[in-house]
Amino acid sequence: MSKELNIWLDNLLEDIESVQFKRKSSRRVRVDVASEALPALLELLQGHASYVHLSAISCVDWIADNEFELVYHVWSYETRSLVSAHTRIPRDPGVYLSIYDLYQPAAFFERDIHEMFGVYFEGSPDMGKFILTEWDGPPPMRKDFDSEAFVNQTFSWEQYHPQWLKDIEEQGGGITTRPEDVR
């Protein structure tokens, strides 16, 4: 049964235009799909191919291409395979459709992506702050946010000066390379 469904799905996906299909292994399928077609594809996968479990939505900031990549990982308990549906949306304005009506777990992932990357999902139940309640800077997971620079500006390092170091400095030695010099 599950094998047949897999074959059926493979054939189906290969036939759909605007969908690039690649079976990576017996239980992993990669699909690249235009952003307009993705909700329909997910509907198909969920409604007709038993992919009822949304494992995750991952977001990747391809800043050089000025695009966000959204990856929807859906799992079928019946066919025991995972489809990762990749789509790209323009980084600006960074707005996309929610799939909450198909998959309820999307609420968490969409809220998280909104908070961390600044992608707004229309129709998602809650786009309010969740983890970064006190944060009013740019979405930090964007590639143009430099967290290390932020940390260096915001916090100060402990400045140690133990006796052994003072002794060494007296003899003409001392610190030569701080860790931040080699990062």
Add this chain to the structure above:
Amino acid sequence: MSDIPYKDKGSILRPIKALSFLARKPVTEKIEPRPAAANYRGFHVNDWDLCIGCSTCQKVCDNAAITMVKIPGLPEDPVKGIRNERPAIDYGRCCWCGLCVDICPTSSLSLTTEYVHTCHEDELDSYFILPDPKGIHHKHFPKGWAKTADADLVDLERQPMEELDAEERLKSFDEMVEGFTDQQAIIEASRCVQCGMCHDSCPTHMHAPEYIRAIWEGNAEEAVRQIYRSNPFSHVCGRICTHRCETACSIGRRGEPVAIRWLKRYAMDSVSDLRIREIAAEGKVDYISGKKVAIIGAGPAGLTAAFDLISKGHEVTVFEALDKPGGMTRYGIPEYRLPYDRLDADVAVITSLGVKIQYNTRIGQDISISELERNYDAVLVAIGLQQGRSTRIPGSDHKQVKKAVELLRKITQGKAFNIPQSAVVIGGGNVAMDIARSLARLQKENYGEVRITLTALEDFDHFLADAEEIKEAREEGIEILDSRGPKQCVTNDKGQLSGLVTLRVNSIFDDDGRFAPSYDDSDEQVHPADMVIEAIGQMTDISLFGDELTERLEWNRGRLKVEQDGRSSEPWLWSAGDMVFGPDVVHAVADGHRVAASIEKHLATPGSW
């Protein structure tokens, strides 16, 4: 679940069964330090005798917890690859992952089985420690997490270098080392931990970490750019350098050092000559200074200085007595180690910048040195060591007793000489190996067999030639005898040379460390040969200076006396290269840079003379 009887409603009294614990022996943990597991990742200890201060631990530390501290009094030796720095750890940042231990090239770092360190708020400094063998509290806890062979993160093995086998090598003077493929070069470059010991040990301080990194990134052009920052003789050095960098390489502490020389060669070979010229020209200024410099000798030292000075906009003319450039790298080093076209490529880069070379012009014969003094703002003498030294043993004035450098020069020039059917080479250095192996090729070609014996004063533990030279020479059928001192050359009754008599060496130096070999007269051997070749060292031909200038200049035991920057006692005259420092290509390059900097400083000073 079948094994959990919860479905039978059980009894509310069931937990009472736990009362049976009242009858059991209580578990008591003693309040005393509990020994940690043998593998525990506790506090750092560092064996200061093993640690070389390479700072690899600092680079792998994911929490930026390691600071390098210079400690006066510890050994420091750039040539051996030892710095007097040691890592200090900030236990406010350390997460005890132990990556520093697993990557440590020397295996000096490990973690102890000690559990606890704590302090009052005003003692925060105690979180910053300098690990030594005694441990954080000097309590000598046993080692916990330490380096194991199967968990080492350092790759101790080199990429194999393809070479022609001995049989194939002997057939011609073709280059014997094949060079890295792209893939091999990237893997070999990835072994580097970027400690910079190579940079410190290199006489010309090549930017090896930078060009190795560039090779690893697949960017050979950037590697060439980094190479040209410090060495315009990189085709040459990529093949025949004495690679002190590899001696100092921290990976070499426990494994095979990174093949830095072959990586340099790879970078140079993978970029087109044209592109190399463009990259080399990037550093050239776009104005003309109007100053003129004469350089005597188109070897590595002279041409390196020429490269630097032309880049600064000066007009540079090089005078070369022979008809081709390169000096000893051409006339001293056999072609199977350094193909002439690679040397030509290096020189072509330098001439492409505008350096003029006048060949077949011997200073002192064709032009006098005083003429150069008049016509140029500065003169650099870099004529190397062209004359072979003699053993001066009885019979060494026979015409079949030859000097290695002169013979090598003839082979390069293609001048005919009588190839001996059997030969003895006196000397245990690389020049001795070069002449022995060159003759071996000629013998093979002419007579089909190799009959060469090499006798050296040194024993094998103190041999001067590189180990691989010895190995390869043996593969090529050359007999190598250690601890043998030459006594005399013998002739037959027709006056023809018949061989060399040697004695066993007792010691080479006297108690004061002076060269004074003593021999065991009872252990005498005769090595039959129709040619004896002396390869015991070279000296400078100083005739070019002329009597008057020789008188004016200051000398130091036969060598021209120069200041640190290469300037002689005459303000217009500098000297560089082998004639000052002894034979070594990369030293000559370094010296060329140093002297060029001194000349440049002189030329930039207005009205300095």
Add this chain to the structure above:
Amino acid sequence: MRPENYQAKSQPPSNEYELNFGPNHPGIEGNYAFKVKLNGDEVLEARADAGYLHRGFEKLMEGRLWIQNIALVPRICVPDPVPMEVCYSLAIEEIGGLEVPERAQWIRVMHLEMSRLAAHLFAFGGHAATTGMYTPMFWGVADRDLVLDRFEELTGGRVYSIYNIPGGVRRDIPDGFLERLSSLLDYLESRLPDYDNLFFTNQVFVKRARDVGKMTQEQALKWGVTGPNLRATGLAFDVRRDDPYLVYDRIEFDIPTEPGGDALSRNLVRRAELKQSIHILRQVIDRLPSIKGPIRCPIPNPLAWNVPAGEAYTRVESSKGELAYYVVSTGGDKPYRVHVRGPSSMHAVQVLENLAVGCRLEDIAQIMFSLDACPPEVDR
């Protein structure tokens, strides 16, 4: 939320009131909070409030070398850190095409199941405490410590092993380790009846937990529930069997299920899994000595390791459910993106919000612990 940012709201007179439950509360796992709207002690609405443990792990990983991240990932889930290391390593191995030696795969299975034991002992102990039963809590925590002793011996660390590395594991097992592990298993197995008597079949607990936080299988699937929580609704799904990794397809084990979908069922599934993990570990102890060979495939110098461009989505069954890593490489020496999908990002947020509605205030803690929610997985 910082105290200075609290603002009192004026509300019309009503029996309803709001309560901040957490972030420092014994009934909450870790630092996590709920804003609860109550009528008396009946919960009308619960909203998760995360962020107290946010350390930006995913961002940090983008700035560190591939290998350096192995020191970081276990910190994403304190009670069950090993699956984090394995899942991260599996992703890099898939992208980089690394073949993990068989011996290392068996050692990893052993390490993972030890971690599951430790996590389940912790979980039921924690749950017991929420119902006022402190002896099982002490037992759970004390017996977990014995597993930590074996962790210390195997990996050098008690809690954060930092033992798995892309390509294999960092050290071979110490001499005599399997014997000591075996006697630990015997001891733990002998403890199971004690746990049953005092906790799992204790009618105080059974009555207290039955029908609390109850969900149907349909709801569980809709809400993205995984792991023991899903199996407690009767669905026998386990990543180890259904999407196998390492050598789990060569190991025999049952997938315990319970039909109830309530806090009791979830605990009983975990209780049964303790037994299964012991069973798996015994198989490893039998097999491991005969599997020779290296413990890690050759990997490049970590300071100069470019993982080829590519992406991988790897999943493992952690003690809490489906743990997944999405790793993207652009061929550099650092990851371009690492996305951590912790099972608790469903359980601690949406599922808990749904299950809390209609229950009594004191049950929130019990539901959270029965879901074995791990807030740092939400915050990352």
